[in-house]
Amino acid sequence: METKPEKSLNFIHEIIEEDNKTGKFGNRVHTRFPPEPNGYLHIGHAKSICLNFGTAEKYNGLCNLRFDDTNPVKEDVEYVDSIKEDVHWLGFDWQGREFYASDYFETLYGYAELLIKKGKAYVCALSIDDIGKFRGTVTHAGQESPYRNRTVDENLDLFRRMRAGEFADGAMVLRAKIDMAHPNMLMRDPILYRILHAEHHRTGDKWCIYPMYDFAHGQCDSIEHITHSICTLEFEVHRVLYDWFVKELEIYAPQQIEFARLNLTYTVMSKRKLLELVQGGHVKGWDDPRMPTICGLRRRGFTPGSIRNFADIIGVAKRNNVIDVSLLEHCLREDLNKKALRKLAVLNPLKLVIENFPEDEVEEMDAVNNPEDPETGMRKVPFSKYLYIDEEDFMENPPSKFFRLSPGNEVRLKYAYIIKCTDVIKDDNGKITEIHCTYDPETRSGLPQSNRKVKGTIHWVSAKHAIEAEVRLYEQLFLKENPEEVEEGEDFKANMNPNSLQIKNCFCEASLKEVKSGEKFQFERQGYFCVDPDSTSERPVFNRTVTLKESKAKTQK
RNA sequence: UGUCCUGUGGUGUAAUUGGCAACACGUCUGAUUUUGGUUCAGAAGAGUUCAGGUUCGAGCCCUGACAGGACAACCA
Numbered sequence: 238m239e240t241k242p243e244k245s246l247n248f249i250h251e252i253i254e255e256d257n258k259t260g261k262f263g264n265r266v267h268t269r270f271p272p273e274p275n276g277y278l279h280i281g282h283a284k285s286i287c288l289n290f291g292t293a294e295k296y297n298g299l300c301n302l303r304f305d306d307t308n309p310v311k312e313d314v315e316y317v318d319s320i321k322e323d324v325h326w327l328g329f330d331w332q333g334r335e336f337y338a339s340d341y342f343e344t345l346y347g348y349a350e351l352l353i354k355k356g357k358a359y360v361c362a363l364s365i366d367d368i369g370k371f372r373g374t375v376t377h378a379g380q381e382s383p384y385r386n387r388t389v390d391e392n393l394d395l396f397r398r399m400r401a402g403e404f405a406d407g408a409m410v411l412r413a414k415i416d417m418a419h420p421n422m423l424m425r426d427p428i429l430y431r432i433l434h435a436e437h438h439r440t441g442d443k444w445c446i447y448p449m450y451d452f453a454h455g456q457c458d459s460i461e462h463i464t465h466s467i468c469t470l471e472f473e474v475h476r477v478l479y480d481w482f483v484k485e486l487e488i489y490a491p492q493q494i495e496f497a498r499l500n501l502t503y504t505v506m507s508k509r510k511l512l513e514l515v516q517g518g519h520v521k522g523w524d525d526p527r528m529p530t531i532c533g534l535r536r537r538g539f540t541p542g543s544i545r546n547f548a549d550i551i552g553v554a555k556r557n558n559v560i561d562v563s564l565l566e567h568c569l570r571e572d573l574n575k576k577a578l579r580k581l582a583v584l585n586p587l588k589l590v591i592e593n594f595p596e597d598e599v600e601e602m603d604a605v606n607n608p609e610d611p612e613t614g615m616r617k618v619p620f621s622k623y624l625y626i627d628e629e630d631f632m633e634n635p636p637s638k639f640f641r642l643s644p645g646n647e648v649r650l651k652y653a654y655i656i657k658c659t660d661v662i663k664d665d666n667g668k669i670t671e672i673h674c675t676y677d678p679e680t681r682s683g684l685p686q687s688n689r690k691v692k693g694t695i696h697w698v699s700a701k702h703a704i705e706a707e708v709r710l711y712e713q714l715f716l717k718e719n720p721e722e723v724e725e726g727e728d729f730k731a732n733m734n735p736n737s738l739q740i741k742n743c744f745c746e747a748s749l750k751e752v753k754s755g756e757k758f759q760f761e762r763q764g765y766f767c768v769d770p771d772s773t774s775e776r777p778v779f780n781r782t783v784t785l786k787e788s789k790a791k792t793q794k
Numbered sequence: 795u796g797u798c799c800u801g802u803g804g805u806g807u808a809a810u811u812g813g814c815a816a817c818a819c820g821u822c823u824g825a826u827u828u829u830g831g832u833u834c835a836g837a838a839g840a841g842u843u844c845a846g847g848u849u850c851g852a853g854c855c856c857u858g859a860c861a862g863g864a865c866a867a868c869c870a
Binding site: 244245247271272273275305307308310311365368369372373374375376377378379406407409410419420421422423425428430431432433447449450451453454470471472473474475476477495497502508550551552553554555556557558559560561563564566567568570574575579605608609638640641649650651652653655682687688691693694695696759761762763764785786787788789790791792 | 795796797798799800801804805806807808809810817818819820822827828829830831832862863864865866867868869870
């Protein structure tokens, strides 16, 4: 019997299966995730991580973690540490195959000399501006550098002296000798090495010349015997250059495959812009829960599984895309719904007095921990005469479709009694300060009378037993689906949502007193919340990860 | 006025490689529900950028337009 694949293959896996059929790489699948350690990873990287590690997993292959650290002035160990943490957190392991472009500096240097000896590279002393000018434009050919025809010996000597530190930064560069009229700008004698007297986070001051990304990336893949070098679309035009290097150097040739990077509605994804948000103080840091960074999402309360599932669902293709953030939220809720323990918490407290309930009596109510997972059992929550309910759950003059509490109407208190509103107390300004109700003792949850139909069920917390906590409610960071859509003269920051963070004091059930940073809960009827590291034993802090899905009827007041 | 890449419901991804467009999210109904959540049932929404061509038959092949994206850092 034939086993049919449940899901159709994405175009990359199709290529791989074809390669496996033809034996192109000896049925090997070896990918890599190659970040530059110059910033924090974001959800776009997560797509790439899932693709690279996931592909290796799928085909019983390997996936390396390789840091593209060819620019010492921008890179730092802080970033390599965070990247490793994030990849692990997502659930992937490189099994010790942690490599660095800087591991190959000596080999790369050798490649450069080889090119010089073949007459395919030369040392150019044109200024940075002149190199730009000589390059021509996208529609017009460039012109050749006056240094282009130096002898091999001269080039070799100069290049060795570059390495030896005889020249100042920017004095000269090593260039490939290809074609200054090539329609692809990258082929117009690209720079291979530049002089940079800078301390490298791994090699220290061993080098004062560093390879350019283009001269490093493809060869690093080659050195590691990567079979499929999966990268984003903007490197499509670089592929001919990489192929040129591989051919001239006569080294192992990986196959580069480009895919479209992830874009999400209501967010920005470029490292530069994220950095701007951090440095401009628009958010509290890289791990601000509003950031699309992996660490931000983690702090917000996302689960690795939900992100992996998301990456799987969005698929991989070559056309530019913008994924609706609601899909990400859907994956999140789907995961959290199954796992998060339910709790009662009141975000906008409104006092409620049950007039016919004995003054000092406390009843212990049975509450379900997670209806999606019976294994999690039950817990007790205290009930008393004085409660808090949520402001939104009461309306003095409700529309017909309002299911919650209003004067003269009944509502069920979750896990407790059916109550009826008898009175509304207001202050001098007419603001409602207190609701008075009566309860029906026959309707306690579990009793036969509790099955009586009422329109709605609301959550509550006993005033005397509740603990206080801080909640941080988040909305999208930007008001427009596409934050780049701005008036002339403005930039994406003009679209920032002034209400993306709202901090509140809330009352929650006492069992939330002892919580650990990172723990996730569902506050019933409100959303999923995650314990923030800012929590203290005195005062827990909860981040609202995402609201529950809300029907229109509930949202409209 | 160059090169390369890409055009399928609102969004994303499919379509057994030429056989009358499917799945998911979103939207909207209805049922169930002690979460206006979950679950369940159902609906609307594209005729595949356009125009030609090949073919009994084209989203898939060919030609030509058009549209969008990428590329001119001693960044990656």
